[in-house]
Amino acid sequence: MVAFTLNGAPVALEVSPDASLLHALRGPAGLSGPRFGCGTEQCGTCMVLLDGAPSYACTxxxxxxxxxxxxxxxxxxxxxxxxxxxxxxxxEQAGQCGYCLSGILVSAAALLARDPDPDDGAIRAALDPHLCRCGSHNRILRAVRRAAAAMRVPA
Known part of the structure; x- marks a missing residue:
């Protein structure tokens, strides 16, 4: 049994001692957002925030x-x-197949939490661990910039 806070609510999940967080999330927790891609921290589809920091749930x-x-x-x-x-x-229609987007979204959320006005270089660096083959990279950059603008509080 492992107890933690999941998306703001306390949970206690029964998992084997060697189970990955991804297994716990997709199995006992019943979530489908984090996905299994490579299983070796190379694609970012499993990315979640652990205490606010992007983390690979597959490993x-x-x-x-x-x-x-x-x-x-x-x-x-x-x-x-x-x-x-x-x-x-x-x-911005920033996704095509959408397989990578859940990981990209949580990494972008972590970026905006620490830098409310990132430039394109900072956005690219934050999203670099994510493998997206759809070719929607420019739309993803526009979407992160749009969200940053929407989140800024007027002075």
């Missing part, structure tokens, strides 16, 4: 999350109140 032991906070794409917003990144990605 992270679920037991290492005990007492910590895990946020998945499902925890960023809701269908009725999407996170500004989710709204911006829709507005």
């Amino acid at each position: 992270l032991a679920a037991s290492a999350c005990a007492g910590r906070a895990v946020t998945t794409v499902e925890g960023l917003g809701t269908p009725d109140a999407p996170h500004p990144l989710q709204a911006a990605f829709l507005a």
